[in-house]
Amino acid sequence: MQRLITQLPGAFREALVLREVNDLSYREIADVTGVPVGTVMSRLARARGLLRTAWLAEEKGP
Amino acid sequence: MTCDEAEVMLHALIDDELDAVHGREVETHAAGCARCAAQLASYRDLRQTLRGGNLRHTAPASLRRSIDRAVPSPAATDRRTLLKGFALGSLLSAAAAASVTLVVLREDRDERILSEAISAHLRSLQADHLTDVLSTDQHTVKPWFNGRTDLAPPVIDLAAQGFTLIGGRLDFIDGKSVAVIVYRRRVNVINLFVTQGVGSSLQAPRMETVQGFNIRRWTDQGLNMFAVSDINREELDEFGNKFEQAARAARAT
Numbered sequence: 001m002q003r004l005i006t007q008l009p010g011a012f013r014e015a016l017v018l019r020e021v022n023d024l025s026y027r028e029i030a031d032v033t034g035v036p037v038g039t040v041m042s043r044l045a046r047a048r049g050l051l052r053t054a055w056l057a058e059e060k061g062p
Numbered sequence: 063m064t065c066d067e068a069e070v071m072l073h074a075l076i077d078d079e080l081d082a083v084h085g086r087e088v089e090t091h092a093a094g095c096a097r098c099a100a101q102l103a104s105y106r107d108l109r110q111t112l113r114g115g116n117l118r119h120t121a122p123a124s125l126r127r128s129i130d131r132a133v134p135s136p137a138a139t140d141r142r143t144l145l146k147g148f149a150l151g152s153l154l155s156a157a158a159a160a161s162v163t164l165v166v167l168r169e170d171r172d173e174r175i176l177s178e179a180i181s182a183h184l185r186s187l188q189a190d191h192l193t194d195v196l197s198t199d200q201h202t203v204k205p206w207f208n209g210r211t212d213l214a215p216p217v218i219d220l221a222a223q224g225f226t227l228i229g230g231r232l233d234f235i236d237g238k239s240v241a242v243i244v245y246r247r248r249v250n251v252i253n254l255f256v257t258q259g260v261g262s263s264l265q266a267p268r269m270e271t272v273q274g275f276n277i278r279r280w281t282d283q284g285l286n287m288f289a290v291s292d293i294n295r296e297e298l299d300e301f302g303n304k305f306e307q308a309a310r311a312a313r314a315t
Contacts, residue, residue, distance in 0.1 A: 020117070027177055037180065
């Protein structure tokens with residue numbers, strides 16, 4: 001999972017790590033990254049979408 | 063709610079960032095939509111895996127030691143001076159504690175209310191829930207609030223001044239149901255939140271910019287008004303001024 005996260009684009013990885021690892025709220029992530037809360041929401045959605053796709057592909061195997 | 067909207071909102075749902083009303087909306091949508099229900103379950107699984115994945119990295123003790131060595135240690139403080147300082151400090155703080163606490167609490171509350179108003183503004187734009195009553199007629203919008211909220215918000219037609227009334231809705235701020243009057247300036251939305259008994263210390267208009275949104279707040283007739291928009295400060299201030307003038311004129315007639 002760690003490897004899959006490192007493969008995410010920077011902005012998405014940042015939002016995901018701040019939420020899932022550092023347990024910050026959307027508001028706190030917005031403050032830390034200097035973007036509006038709406039952008040945090042969409043970045044998290046994209047990050048999880050990409051991660052889920054990569055995770056499912058990994059589980060299915062080559 | 064459409065699937066596209068639910069797709070973003072369901073992340074806010076699993077992160078516990080939605081209020082009860084919007085949380086229910088997403089859950090209701092997912093209950094009737096197999097695709098979104100599957101996504102919700104899948105993202106919950108993913109989250110479970112992430113949480114159990116031991117992703118938090120602890121820096122090695124050697125890093126702490128090298129940082130400690132690199133940062134100069136603070137000068138040792140004489141113990142007697144320190145105690146004297148505490149004695150004086152306790153006298154002052156005992157006298158001031160209550161008022162300081164009140165001020166801090168109120169500021170925290172104001173901050174939270176502002177933050178909630180911005181979140182509500184964002185949700186209104188993203189979740190297809192801008193208006194519960196869609197009308198440019200103030201005589202339709204104003205009575206719609208009757209019986210739905212315990213205050214009578216001033217609903218004013220400002221079309222002639224360049225701000226088009228498009229409707230109203232109920233929202234939640236600080237755990238209370240509040241009235242929201244919705245205007246448009248060109249393509250931009252202005253959400254005017256009207257609350258009662260919240261932040262009653264507010265008097266004169268104040269302009270602020272939070273998270274890139276402009277907010278003008280003021281108090282009128284015991285009602286607290288928060289206008290939130292992404293139009294520029296000057297235009298939002300103009301909106302507030304026009305609204306206040308029209309409200310005064312309406313009361314005088």
